[in-house]
Amino acid sequence: MTCKSSVLMSLFYKESSVYLETTLSSLANQTRKADEIIIVVEGELSAELNDILNKWEQYFGKNVLILVNAKNEKGFVACLNLGLKIAKNEIIIRIDTDDFSEPNRIEVQMAEFEKDPNLALLSGQLAEYDENLKGEPKIRRVPLSYLDILKYAKMRNPINHPTAAYRRKVALELGSYPNVGSNEDYALFTTFFKNDYYTINLETQLVKARTGNALYSRRRGKKYLKGELECLEYIYRIGFFSYPIYLFHRITRIILRNMPVGVIRFTYKFLR
Numbered sequence: 001m002t003c004k005s006s007v008l009m010s011l012f013y014k015e016s017s018v019y020l021e022t023t024l025s026s027l028a029n030q031t032r033k034a035d036e037i038i039i040v041v042e043g044e045l046s047a048e049l050n051d052i053l054n055k056w057e058q059y060f061g062k063n064v065l066i067l068v069n070a071k072n073e074k075g076f077v078a079c080l081n082l083g084l085k086i087a088k089n090e091i092i093i094r095i096d097t098d099d100f101s102e103p104n105r106i107e108v109q110m111a112e113f114e115k116d117p118n119l120a121l122l123s124g125q126l127a128e129y130d131e132n133l134k135g136e137p138k139i140r141r142v143p144l145s146y147l148d149i150l151k152y153a154k155m156r157n158p159i160n161h162p163t164a165a166y167r168r169k170v171a172l173e174l175g176s177y178p179n180v181g182s183n184e185d186y187a188l189f190t191t192f193f194k195n196d197y198y199t200i201n202l203e204t205q206l207v208k209a210r211t212g213n214a215l216y217s218r219r220r221g222k223k224y225l226k227g228e229l230e231c232l233e234y235i236y237r238i239g240f241f242s243y244p245i246y247l248f249h250r251i252t253r254i255i256l257r258n259m260p261v262g263v264i265r266f267t268y269k270f271l272r
Helices: 017-028 047-060 076-086 105-115 146-152 168-173 184-194 213-218 222-237 243-256 261-271
Strands: 005-012 036-042 065-069 091-094 119-129 138-140 165-167 198-210
Touching: 005 017, 005 076, 017 047, 036 047, 036 076, 047 065, 065 076, 076 168, 076 184, 091 105, 091 168, 105 119, 105 165, 105 198, 119 184, 146 198, 165 168, 184 198, 184 222, 222 243
Parallel strands: 005 036, 005 091, 036 065, 119 198
Antiparallel strands: 091 165, 119 138, 119 165
């Protein structure tokens, strides 16, 4: 069964023009082209960002590259949900505007969905580099089989969101991305698991992602902690976490998010 894909991206006005160019170039070089690329734009873009969008809009065509003004929709979750509603095709390919998708990413993921109509959610391995996509990468490995994914999900997110692809109809039926302050992907994907939607991960590395000190700095402090606790409460409320597991996560997150950046960096690298 042949499926069609919609790439889903949220573009914040502060994004680097260099990063966006890299991301769109990687889409242009796919061995299987996306049938639709939805970019939800939040905020007033710089001339450099607009020039890049205009260039790639001409390359892909306006019928493929769809630029959506977020208008009154504020925040990452709201923008993703807006794009999810607008998308026309069955399979959503999530791409961040600062990442690089390997040339065979869309081809490999679409083949899995076309092979198995019961497959609802799919991701792969993620290579994390520095801010310039250079240096020795750390591979964020996730489990492959459905049962291993369910076990892993009790402790950590078993899906690499920058590499994720899922059936649009299922995500909409489950209410789309929950309105939590951070880790909205973990919240959504546990809803898939709670409702018994079949999920696997590929052993293939699908995406190169940017990390670095700025990333780790964003993952500490009261604001990030508040969003993370909202996510944990959501997962507990839908019945995926037992109370002891929920309590364990709350306590460990409160401790970790108040640690210095160096400790947070070490913790993430250790868990990789």
